[in-house]
Amino acid sequence: MHPFRTAVENRDAAAIEALLADDVVFTSPVAFKPYAGKAITAAILRGVMRVFEDFTYEREIANPDGRDHALVFTATVAGRRIQGCDFLHFDDEGRIDDFTVMVRPLSAAQALAEAMGAQFEQIAREAAETGPRAAAPSPRG
Template identity: 90%
Template sequence: MHPFRKAVENRDTAAVEALLADDVVFTSPVAFTPYPGKAITAAILRGVLRVFEDFAYVREIADPDGRDHALVFTATVAGKRIQGCDFLHFDEEGKIDDFTVMVRPLSAAQALAEAMGAQFDRIAREAAEASGASEETAGE
């Protein structure tokens, strides 16, 4: 089992964040523009864990060199059953530098967009706080 899968299934947000590269780019299934950076990606993933119910990875697919991984999942959002896939790319240090999510069906994607929209003020606040903390640490 991949460490990212284990961290998500254990709802271990600190372990999930530790696996993200500082320059990770998150591409959402419901937003047009990708989100660059570890702070916003980690905050989005925490938001997803808050809105997904009955989340489970059902299949794991990896390329032979280990740099690309696909994790197929199911969950429920606002009463809608969702199927999706996390596409992960790993940098030379083994950190996730590209994270793309695809989901189906459309009705579940719409429920996800609405649920995540309701989380977005909190997500933005968490990302800003994390960015400020990392800038303070970098300046020491």
């Protein structure tokens, strides 16, 4: 099991953040533009931990060199069952430098967008407190 999966399953925000590269780019399933930087990405992931219920990784897929992983998950958001996948790319130091999330079905993605939109002020505040200001587009893109 990959350390990122372990950190997420243990809801260990510090361990998750430690696995992120400083220049990580996070592509959200519900925002048009990606988010750049460790501080904003870590804050978004903390927000996700607040809105996802019953989160479970169901499968882990890795390429032979270990630099790309896909982690298939299920969760509940505002009463909607969501299926998704975290696509992770690792840099030369083994830190996540590219993080893309995709989710389905549309009704669950819409519930996620609404729930994360409600978290956005706190996410922006946390990112500003923990790191340099990153370009943080609104959750609606």
